[in-house]
Amino acid sequence: xSASTALHIDWTRCRGRGMCxxxxxxxxxxxxxYPLVAGGGSDLPIRTHDVEAADDAVALCxxxxxxxxxxxxxx
Amino acid sequence: xxxxxxxxxxxxxxxxxxxxxxHGPGYGEHLRALGPLPQRAGxxxxxxxxxLTGRGGAAFPTSTKLAAMAPRxxxxxxxxxxxxxxxxxxxxxxxxxxxxxxxxxATAHALAxxxxxxxxxxxxxxxxRRALRERGDADAIEVTVAPDRFVGGEASxxxxxxxxxxxxxxxxxVRLTTRGLRGRSTLVQNVETLAHIGLIARVxxxxxxxxxxxxxxxxxxxxxxGDVAHPGVIEAPGGSSLRxxxxxxxxxPVSAVLVGGYHGAWVGRDALERTVGASSKHGAxxxxxxxxxxxxxxxxxxxxxxxxxxxxxxxxxxxxxPCVNGLPALADLVSRVADGDRDPRLPAQVERMAGLVExxxxxxHPDGTAKMVRSALVAFADDVAAHxxxxxxxxx
Ligand code: SF4
Ligand code: SF4
Numbered sequence: 001x002s003a004s005t006a007l008h009i010d011w012t013r014c015r016g017r018g019m020c021x022x023x024x025x026x027x028x029x030x031x032x033x034y035p036l037v038a039g040g041g042s043d044l045p046i047r048t049h050d051v052e053a054a055d056d057a058v059a060l061c062x063x064x065x066x067x068x069x070x071x072x073x074x075x
Numbered sequence: 076x077x078x079x080x081x082x083x084x085x086x087x088x089x090x091x092x093x094x095x096x097x098h099g100p101g102y103g104e105h106l107r108a109l110g111p112l113p114q115r116a117g118x119x120x121x122x123x124x125x126x127l128t129g130r131g132g133a134a135f136p137t138s139t140k141l142a143a144m145a146p147r148x149x150x151x152x153x154x155x156x157x158x159x160x161x162x163x164x165x166x167x168x169x170x171x172x173x174x175x176x177x178x179x180x181a182t183a184h185a186l187a188x189x190x191x192x193x194x195x196x197x198x199x200x201x202x203x204r205r206a207l208r209e210r211g212d213a214d215a216i217e218v219t220v221a222p223d224r225f226v227g228g229e230a231s232x233x234x235x236x237x238x239x240x241x242x243x244x245x246x247x248x249v250r251l252t253t254r255g256l257r258g259r260s261t262l263v264q265n266v267e268t269l270a271h272i273g274l275i276a277r278v279x280x281x282x283x284x285x286x287x288x289x290x291x292x293x294x295x296x297x298x299x300x301g302d303v304a305h306p307g308v309i310e311a312p313g314g315s316s317l318r319x320x321x322x323x324x325x326x327x328p329v330s331a332v333l334v335g336g337y338h339g340a341w342v343g344r345d346a347l348e349r350t351v352g353a354s355s356k357h358g359a360x361x362x363x364x365x366x367x368x369x370x371x372x373x374x375x376x377x378x379x380x381x382x383x384x385x386x387x388x389x390x391x392x393x394x395x396x397p398c399v400n401g402l403p404a405l406a407d408l409v410s411r412v413a414d415g416d417r418d419p420r421l422p423a424q425v426e427r428m429a430g431l432v433e434x435x436x437x438x439x440h441p442d443g444t445a446k447m448v449r450s451a452l453v454a455f456a457d458d459v460a461a462h463x464x465x466x467x468x469x470x471x
Contacts, residue, residue: 008248009435010246010437011394011435012243012246012394012395014396016396031400032396032397032401034435036431040430040435042435069248
């Protein structure tokens, strides 16, 4: 079953501080420090056991770059 | 009969060309050719019947976008044309400004929109303002000059330009038609698309769509440049082959063509018989915003691709980390391939870097750049191999 929500990265805000990548196993870091979603793109599908970690990431990102969205990209 | 002042367009069919008809830009000539803009009931349905798709690059069905609009919204005509090799929007705004204005007014009327904007390049400002002064029904249209920037034509950048004066792409959580300029439902439509709507408003969707092919109806403007004797803009019906599109420009013997502009894809000469169309469905090469760059067989495609990649890297709007860092890195790798760096790992590194930037920006600039670069590695695979062995087929 596919996740119904996703953690979305607003790249215009993200400064690559890496807080989120420590909270979520699905996020790596690229060579410049920016979060890297395993399958690529700007949205990490949130699996059930990640819901809390995703909420924490949203709350803790120092530049408010993260948000929870419906899993289907909207554009 | 022949001196009748209002042409009977209701019964006329439209031929090719219909946008680049060659008459002057004045309102008098416009009215003599087409008559006044009728207040057509059911314009949205007519547009759906026409099969019109956006001519700004994304080729989205225009009627779908219109259907997503709420009343009292904003309609923005987008003639900002950030692509340096695109010339069609400027040509249209100089030669047929009234047809574009008609399309904007008709669309706004059909959607009961409250705000009307026309965003144009600096070179088109005067012709557009002159045209607006010539008629009494267009006072509501506000003209704004777009900065000359590659990503400035992106829909969210156009909205940002009107909202803040900056013109930078934005990360949008919802579609602009849901929440755009100052929170209002907003439609951003390319000026060529609007010109077509100006015609549909007169003859109806069916007659407008009588030329072309079922999967790509009507006509489209193409900006043709590169290794050709006669660069310029042409108008062609849907279903045209790449060969027929570039023929009038008298190209040099063709090695490849970049279809769709700097965010487009390189295709080799074996693709000349393929159709250039709205989308890749039915085997067509996507037209994008209608830019065709011809590469003659004496030019090095890898060199050209490297130069474009470097330009695109410099045009990053500087907002998103993966774009800011990844595009220069990608351009650097491509230029090493072009320079004849014989490191065998290079092609794989180009692939990896293209994959690393793709989908990781607020706008499609990284995706488009990655696509252009990837297509170059495929179309110029022989050249990549030659460069790796220390040769360049174009060197002389
Ligand atoms: S915590 Fe915020 S700024 Fe830091 S890497 Fe994650 S999204 Fe970017
Ligand atoms: S992806 Fe690049 S060009 Fe697009 S908004 Fe971000 S930094 Fe600017």
